[in-house]
Amino acid sequence: xxxxxxxxxxxxxxxxxxxxxxxxxxxxxxxxxxxxxxxxxxxxxxxxxxxxxxxxxxxxxxxxxxxxxxxxxxxxxxxxxxxxxxxxxxxxxxxxxxxxxxxxxxxxxxxxxxxxxxxxxxxxxxxxxxxxxxxxxxxxxxxxxxxxxxxxxxxxxxxxxxxxxxxxxxxxxxxxxxxxxxxxxxxxxxxxxxxxxxxxxxxxxxxxxxxxxxxxxxxxxxxxxxxxxxxxxxxxxxxxxxxxxxxxxxxxxxxxxxxxxxxxxxxxxxxxxxxxxxxxxxxxxxxxxxxxxxxxxxxxxxxxxxxxxxxxxxxxxxxxxxxxxxxxxxxxxxxxxxxxxxxxxxxxxxxxxxxxxxxxxxxxxxxxxxxxxxxxxxxxxxxxxxxxxxxxxxxxxxxxxxxxxxxxxxxxxxxxxxxxxxxxxxxxxxxxxxxxxxxxxxxxxxxxxxxxxxxxxxxxxxxxxxxxxxxxxxxxxxxxxxxxxxxxxxxxxxxxxxxxxxxxxxxxxxxxxxxxxxxxxxxxxxxxxxxxxxxxxxxxxxxxxxxxxxxxxxxx
Amino acid sequence: xxxxxxxxxxxxxxxxxxxxxxxxxxxxxxxxxxxxxxxxxxxxxxxxxxxxxxxxxxxxxxxxxxxxxxxxxxxxxxxxxxxxxxxxxxxxxxxxxxxxxxxxxxxxxxxxxxxxxxxxxxxxxxxxxxxxxxxxxxxxxxxxxxxxxxxxxxxxxxxxxxxxxxxxxxxxxxxxxxxxxxxxxxxxxxxxxxxxxxxxxxxxxxxxxxxxxxxxxxxxxxxxxxxxxxxxxxxxxxxxxxxxxxxxxxxxxxxxxxxxxxxxxxxxxxxxxxxxxxxxxxxxxxxxxxxxxxxxxxxxxxxxxxxxxxxxxxxxxxxxxxxxxxx
Numbered sequence: 001x002x003x004x005x006x007x008x009x010x011x012x013x014x015x016x017x018x019x020x021x022x023x024x025x026x027x028x029x030x031x032x033x034x035x036x037x038x039x040x041x042x043x044x045x046x047x048x049x050x051x052x053x054x055x056x057x058x059x060x061x062x063x064x065x066x067x068x069x070x071x072x073x074x075x076x077x078x079x080x081x082x083x084x085x086x087x088x089x090x091x092x093x094x095x096x097x098x099x100x101x102x103x104x105x106x107x108x109x110x111x112x113x114x115x116x117x118x119x120x121x122x123x124x125x126x127x128x129x130x131x132x133x134x135x136x137x138x139x140x141x142x143x144x145x146x147x148x149x150x151x152x153x154x155x156x157x158x159x160x161x162x163x164x165x166x167x168x169x170x171x172x173x174x175x176x177x178x179x180x181x182x183x184x185x186x187x188x189x190x191x192x193x194x195x196x197x198x199x200x201x202x203x204x205x206x207x208x209x210x211x212x213x214x215x216x217x218x219x220x221x222x223x224x225x226x227x228x229x230x231x232x233x234x235x236x237x238x239x240x241x242x243x244x245x246x247x248x249x250x251x252x253x254x255x256x257x258x259x260x261x262x263x264x265x266x267x268x269x270x271x272x273x274x275x276x277x278x279x280x281x282x283x284x285x286x287x288x289x290x291x292x293x294x295x296x297x298x299x300x301x302x303x304x305x306x307x308x309x310x311x312x313x314x315x316x317x318x319x320x321x322x323x324x325x326x327x328x329x330x331x332x333x334x335x336x337x338x339x340x341x342x343x344x345x346x347x348x349x350x351x352x353x354x355x356x357x358x359x360x361x362x363x364x365x366x367x368x369x370x371x372x373x374x375x376x377x378x379x380x381x382x383x384x385x386x387x388x389x390x391x392x393x394x395x396x397x398x399x400x401x402x403x404x405x406x407x408x409x410x411x412x413x414x415x416x417x418x419x420x421x422x423x424x425x426x427x428x429x430x431x432x433x434x435x436x437x438x439x440x441x442x443x444x445x446x447x448x449x450x451x452x453x454x455x456x457x458x459x460x461x462x463x464x465x466x467x468x469x470x471x472x473x474x475x476x477x478x479x480x481x482x483x484x485x486x487x488x489x490x491x492x493x494x495x496x497x498x499x500x501x502x503x504x505x506x507x508x509x510x511x512x513x514x515x516x517x518x519x520x521x522x523x524x525x526x527x528x529x530x531x532x533x534x535x536x537x538x539x540x541x542x543x544x545x546x547x548x549x550x551x552x553x554x555x556x
Numbered sequence: 557x558x559x560x561x562x563x564x565x566x567x568x569x570x571x572x573x574x575x576x577x578x579x580x581x582x583x584x585x586x587x588x589x590x591x592x593x594x595x596x597x598x599x600x601x602x603x604x605x606x607x608x609x610x611x612x613x614x615x616x617x618x619x620x621x622x623x624x625x626x627x628x629x630x631x632x633x634x635x636x637x638x639x640x641x642x643x644x645x646x647x648x649x650x651x652x653x654x655x656x657x658x659x660x661x662x663x664x665x666x667x668x669x670x671x672x673x674x675x676x677x678x679x680x681x682x683x684x685x686x687x688x689x690x691x692x693x694x695x696x697x698x699x700x701x702x703x704x705x706x707x708x709x710x711x712x713x714x715x716x717x718x719x720x721x722x723x724x725x726x727x728x729x730x731x732x733x734x735x736x737x738x739x740x741x742x743x744x745x746x747x748x749x750x751x752x753x754x755x756x757x758x759x760x761x762x763x764x765x766x767x768x769x770x771x772x773x774x775x776x777x778x779x780x781x782x783x784x785x786x787x788x789x790x791x792x793x794x795x796x797x798x799x800x801x802x803x804x805x806x807x808x809x810x811x812x813x814x815x816x817x818x819x820x821x822x823x824x825x826x827x828x829x830x831x832x833x834x835x836x837x838x839x840x841x842x843x844x845x846x847x848x849x850x851x852x853x854x855x856x857x858x859x860x861x862x863x864x865x866x867x868x869x870x871x872x873x874x875x876x877x878x879x880x881x882x883x
Contacts, residue, residue, distance in 0.1 A: 042730060052642055060602065141606040141613070195613050198643030215733055219642065219649070220831035220839075222729035242729045246829045250708060254716050255723040427590030427844055430597030434604075469604060 041550040042240040046252045046261035050220050050245045054206045056182035057134045058198050060143040066542040070225055071208035072182040075109045080537045082449040087174040094183055104169040111160045114232035117185045118213040128162035129154040130186035139194040147180040171493045172450055211236045211546045220245055236546030262528040275526035286536035287346035288523040289447045291339045294516035299476040302439045304386040315513035317367035321415045323359045328519045331403040339517035341510045342458055346538035347451055349499040354507050364415050381416040389418040390439035395429040401442040433474040449539045451502050452490035459483055482508045570861035577857045585846050592640035592844045637847035646851035657832030661817045664755025671760035676767025699761035707754045707827040714750050721750045724829035751828040759813055766809045770802030804871055811867030818859030
């Protein structure tokens, strides 16, 4: 890589600097260090933002997850594609075995006796109990806390056996604990106040049991992890993992093209074209769990009509008015496809044969006419003197959604519906979704590998008043039939029946036009040609970083 | 009023400015929609219960007046608090960012002064020379160019095109963990070149234009003709008689740039991934990170008011006419 050229090569105009550097490298120790560098396989990932935290129970960003997944271990590791029912889709990680109780209300995990924290202390069952307590303690305010709903407790049978207990059995018990729980060291964290974890020394220099150990973190600049050569799971192929922060997308892409970085997790537009044309870089596609959608605010008075979007016929008409295929092609070119519903092709049991509401402007116009929204001489639809109009909200950071908002506005206009466009910064976008101070909004949702978690976004809010707990159901969508069908599917153990039940639930929400399912982005990463990625999972492309093959850097 | 008392008065004035800025920035962030916990809401993030707990822990559930009193009380005791977004000590984060920014902007400013003065003098002294005209045209183009365009242009040419310089960041992460102190120092210098040149060119263009105008005015003055008639050598004429009267104008222009030294150059820091004060403040404001914004404001406002005082003192020293006015 080019940085080595600075160390060993001599760009002419920095000759003086290089000579000084050479003087600093002349000792045998320096030579040995240089040799080690040359033989070291280092993987550099360029990222738009820095990690938010390095304690698993505090992490809320993708960047943070990428790092803690290398530093800490799960009890068992999901294999790709992630299967959420039962334990068949998992292989041992921190636990080298597990056994179910006869009533399936508990699972006993046998901790690998060879597992060690990076400070040399053995990993024990007590660490599992402690980690569960950290995730679920309200004082920690963990973003993952809800993922452990339904788990009663974790107990310690002996120093190497942790037992997880549930209130009731369900098909995703094993997934729930094995996927969501990263085990943290009790001996280093127990003495820290739970509401001060983020400001502790451990947060700046974490100690895990994963195949990489923490080496250095310069905030907003770079984060370095080094292979744990003595790890109980064996040493990883890549000796060093480095995340560098490049907030400007153009600069991030140039760093990759120039060979200063090896991986850019997502390329779009010009960056995609440049990566395709580069002799140094190639593109790698991996499955996506994201979908973009136009959500309606069901509880809001729009166009002077209380709960306007609660009208099923109106929602169907608005959906039929949109040529989603054209919009996706225009905004994303070949890097996206039309969304099928609140799930993606990578969702377990995804069914691509669901019946969709077709693009049909005449049917949409007739439906609106039938509901009393008639076009006037000016082409606008009115009912009782009120114009059918609403506002489209989206965050300023998304150029894709900006393009889509303009295209949607144009397509709605064709059937006489006027829309205004409002762009706000992400903090305001999130706040307005939560408060319900919007008419319609363009949002992107990253789904969980478990299809059951659809309830967080589309399940009816608990309580019927305006103060109901909406979770992530920003639409305030309510559909008792859908709720019941999702619950039935989520409780089903038989895989074939489960798939059929989920299909029925998805068809219900698509038929109901709960939202306009717009697009499913194609995830395309750009990687240096010396890198051979393996197993890019939809939910975590970084999950197998330790198994990636990287040719060692060699001096020119 | 003695000079010491005048300076004391100005320092008292600076304290009032800092306090007002803090109150205003706190009030504006409080009034702005969204909060530190809302940025990731659209993608799920924390549950409403977890968000409520964090708001309670941070005192965000208290009335505005109570929050403001706690905030000012803490800062009054020298405690800048902890960042909402990454839980770091604000004092440490701001001081780190300030050091990096001063390194970048300080180098850029020195480059700008050197380059701007040289070109300005050349243009003012030998205005009919082809090189003066060429340099003038080039710097006018740079002056007119938006900073991000200039930054991307230099990045493309000097870093990507030639491969001589790194594409961004403050250092090579690998060298930061494996290099000797000398290597790390050289590496930082290597990373500093292109962003500092970007700033130096932009600011240098401004300095040269003012230097040129000031020198042209001086060159046509009666005392210069008198000096020539008395047989003063051209070099001495320039240095002793030509340059000195034009310095207050240039010093004032440089003074206007001093606040940026501490406040950071947001565009250049963003394009080159330089983790300084500008990018810290933008990030903190977008995330409604009140303690971080407050800490940065304390530093920037102090720097602006003190640099303003410093430049007034410098002008007072350089220009005898200024001594008739109070500071």
